Amino acid sequence: MNRRRVLVAAGFGLFAVSLAELVRPGVSPIPGDELLLTAVGAVALLYAVAAALTRRRTGPERVETPDVELPEPATVPGDDIGAVLQRFPGAERVYAGAGTSRRNGLRRAAVAVLTRYRGLEPGAARQQVAEGAWTDDSDAARFLADRRLSSSLGQRVRRFVAPDSGRERALDRTVDAIAAVAGVQTDEESPGDPETTNETGTTHLAGKTGVRRRTRHWAGVSVVVLVCLAVGLLLEEPGVLLAGVVAVGYAAYARVGPQTSVDLSAARSLDDTEPDPGDDVSVTVTVTNEGGFCPDLRIVDGVPESLAVTDGSPRRGARLREGESVTFSYTVQARQGTHEFGPTQVVARTLSNSTEQELAVGQETTVTAVPPLRPVQESVPLRRQPTQYAGRAPTDSGGEGIEFHTVREYRPGDSMARIDWNRRARTGELTTLEFRRERATRVVLLVDARSTARVGHDPGAPDAVERSLGATQRVFPALLSEGHQVGIAAFGPAECFLAPDTGTSHRQRGRDLLATHPAFNTDPGADGTRHTWGLRFRKQLPDNTQLVLFSPLLDPRVVRVVRTLEAHGHPVTVLSPDPTATETPGQRLMRARRRLLVTDLRQTGVPVLDWPPGTPLEETLKREVATR
Amino acid sequence: MSNDTSNGVGPIDRSPTHLSSTLALLAGVSTAVLSAYAQVALGATLAGLLVLGLGLGVGRQSPVTVGGGLLVAGVVAAGVSGAPVSATVLGMTTALLAFDLGTTALGLGEQLGREAPTSEVELLHAVASAAVGLGVVVPALAIREVATGGQPVSAVFGLLVVVLLSVVVLRRADPLSGRRA
Incomplete structure (x- = not known):
């Protein structure tokens, strides 16, 4: 540091003396010699070569900003053939x-x-x-x-x-x-363009907040100075020499650009923090400068990973004087669940572009979208397992009901209304009509929410968990209105269990749970579902409860779980959104593997409703009811 | 639940911003015009312009740097082959401006994307950079006019050493410290 001061002082002194010499020749004690000039040129050339050689071979460095506009795409199962093969069911031995x-x-x-x-x-x-x-x-x-x-x-x-x-x-x-x-053809159906995979930033502000960094925007300008000096001196060209002086100006500009501390605040407002899924939510962000002049602010708002920006841009370049503020707005499309807006990312640059500072300003904002329950229009094919409560699930026993079942001999105590009076008139016999008894069942909707289920047939389409959740949201109210007791549970690392019940408040509870429970709406990351999950789940499960499992059926573990539940007297119906594609060999192998698991389950008597992408849920249910 | 959640949001266009790219190309064109005193010089600047335009087209830094370097080389070549001093000095300014604005366009495009409103920032950068160039060019040409009689070699020598010293100091100066070197 001291040496630099000496150099600067010497420079200024020399500058003054030389200026004086220009105006009135002879005042300066410096010797004037052409040879000396050439020597200076040679020194400059050598220095230029040395500087060019030792300079780091990197261009400008910039803080990276994530693609906040795009929701995280679903992965298509079957990227790695090795992994698909490793857990291929059957024939292990x-x-x-x-x-x-x-x-x-x-x-x-x-x-x-x-x-x-x-x-x-x-x-x-x-x-x-x-x-x-x-x-x-x-x-x-x-x-x-x-x-x-x-x-x-x-x-x-x-x-x-x-x-x-x-x-x-x-x-x-x-x-x-x-x-x-296994019946999987090459390109059975061509799901969308595979090129749409985008890298979305999952790292908002990776811990470098507030640190000022060099951008190396002007890297190389001092080499220009030295080359100009050397060429100008050695070839005696005053124009080139002066051009070198211009480059010195830029080198100085790059190094000594004005520095002020950056002090910003940000506020974000949403026109609706509790929208319905699919609604457009307008987001307005205001960034205010509370420090000195900021010539270059690059603002990227912290849009939640799960939401897509449909209109406008969450990015903005701005220059703000002291106390000024900039406001911009954009629109996101609400998806079900709770989504958190992160802080706004700001990259503040100096006027000369030579340094930048990354800041996170403002607070987090939460938006929660709870979908209205839209019951599915088809009846859900449940397994026969009556409770003692009246309901609408037909049973195999006769009694009170609507649908004709059998005729039997009159027994004292039978209701007069059920006596077959026509027969009595014809033959004199007293007989009683039996109707198919309708009873309520107890059902728990189990959603496979493990990270292995967060895959979809197309990167741009909803993944299997989202489709499962969508189906659950429609099956839950449908079963409730048929008089069943319905509960909800998650198969995954996070605990989630809503015991089967009926009633309006239960319906509301289920709706909120499906929309906002973290077990469904956050990716658990690495599959940490404990091996004791099945045991704990069975303990919570009341007797005489059947299950509807929503799972893409991609791994043998879920099949084992189904078998164990069946063995413990809980009949299971599987509704399986198909997430497999046929784009690459690995994906086709994955489809074959899934088909094998479906076949295995069906052979053990578990009804599996295969739900291909792009078809309405009703169609799948109707097909299943028709084949029974 | 069909595919209704996937909407038409494509990937973000992170190519260089329009305004700064245009200004950079304009600066490059001016450099070519100012260096049109020798075939070698004009060739170099035109090649530099082409590479610069290419770099801005594909959004890569290295062609922009190489293009800027070719522009500078063209200006030096013009100066050596007898271009007027003012043309050489102005040409150097526009060449460095072309590089600066091109890099700004790339940086803004990369961090904010082409669609984001960035024009006020771009204009400020362009004006500031141009002002720095002119702030050096005008006094330099003025001093040269004043001392046009007989430049004493000793004074030139002294000034050159000053320039050299300033380069040494500036190369050591840390832009992060924020103090005047």
Whole structure:
């Protein structure tokens, strides 16, 4: 620091003396010599080279701002073939001691689909795979075969030219062959454009708030100065020399730009903090400068990750004098649940662009959207399990009711209204009509809200949990109005259980729970669902309660849970939003795996309602009722 | 529950902002005009202009830096091949302005996006940068006019050493400390 002061003082002194020399030659004690000028030029050139060589090879550095406008896209299941294979259900023990290599995983998957869909014994299936007889696709057959099968000349040439691409190609074809056995076709349906994956910022203000950083905006300008000096002196060009002086001006501007401390405040207002889902909410942000002049403020509002901006921009560039403020507004579309606006991110730059400071101003704002309950228009196919309460679920026993069931002999005490008077008139016999007795059942709607369920068939579409929740919101009031006792629970790391009940206040409680409970509306991250979950859940569950499970059915664990619940006397109906796609081989394999799990569940007598994306829930329910 | 939650919000356009890009290209064009005293110089500045425009088109920093460097080289070449001093000095100013405004356009585009309203900030940066350039050019040309009689070599030498010293000091100055170097 001291040396710099000495240099600056010497510079100023020299400057004054030289100016005086210009006006009145002869006052300066400095020797004037052409040779000295050349020497200075050489020094400048050397310094320029040294500066250019030692300069960091990086361009300007800037604080990054997240894409706050976009909601986080759903992931399509099946990105990693290895992961899909690892938890492929069935046939685990067919290859005893087999490694975890991809090829062995594919062999296991092939055996699993062959046993399930072609009715082969595991041994026979394994033999078919080993001999390559299980598929018509020769690439796939050879890939999984135990020994080398003869290959065509073209295949040999291809292997020779590009061994890796051949392997990848064989892998893809094998996956497709396995998926084909499970009935999954290539591009069965083409869900939207796969290019729409966007990186959304999940890190708002990563702990660097308030720190002033260099931007290196003017990196390289001092090299320009030195080059001009050197060229100007060595070639004796006054114009180039003076051009160097211009560059000195910019170098000085970059280094000594005015610095004021930045002091900002921000306020955010929403025109409706409790909108209905789908409503447009207008957000107005006001940023006020409470410190000195801020020439360059880059403002990005903290839009919640879960909300999409539909109109306007949550970004704004502004210059604010002391006490001035800037106001801007934009519109977000409300989605169900509780969403939190983070603080507003501001990047404050100096006039010369050479430093920037990142700040988080303002407070958090919360918006809560609770959807109105819109009961589903079809009856929900429940399992037969009556309680003693009157309701609308038909039972297999006769008694009071509407629908005709049987006729039986009159017993004393039977209601006069139920005696078959026509028959009495015809034959003289006294008979009693039996109607199908209708009883209420007790149902708990169980939503699979684990992070593994937060996947969708298309990055832009709602994920399986959102679709499950949407379905739950429609099934819950429908079952309540049919007279059932309905409860709600979450299958996931967060605890959520609403015991089955009826009544208006229960209906309201359920509505709020579905819309705002963190178990449904926040991604739990890594799957921390404890292994004791099933046990705890069964303890909470009243006797004689059946379950409707909303799950994408992507992993064997959920199937195990269903089986355990069935074994403990809780009949389960599964409504499964299908999140799989057929874009890549991994995605097709995932679809095959899910299909296998669905088949397994159906074979054990559990009704599985497969709900493909883009179809109304009613259609799925109607189809299920029709097939019963 | 169909796909009604996915609406038409596309990815954010993070390409360089329009106003600063236009101003940067204008500055580049002026540089080319001011350097049109020699074929080499004009070639270099035109190439610089092209690369700069390309960099702004694709939104990348390195072509903008290279383009700025070519513009500067063109101005130096023009100065060496006999362009008037005022043209050289002004050309240097516009060349550095082109680089500065291009980089500003990139930075604003990256941080706020092209759609965000940023024009007031961009105009302020442009005016300030231009003012700095003119603030140096005008006195420099004025001193040269005053001393146009016989520049004593000793005075030139003294001034040059001052410039060199200031570069050394400025290179060490830390913009974060916020104090005058």
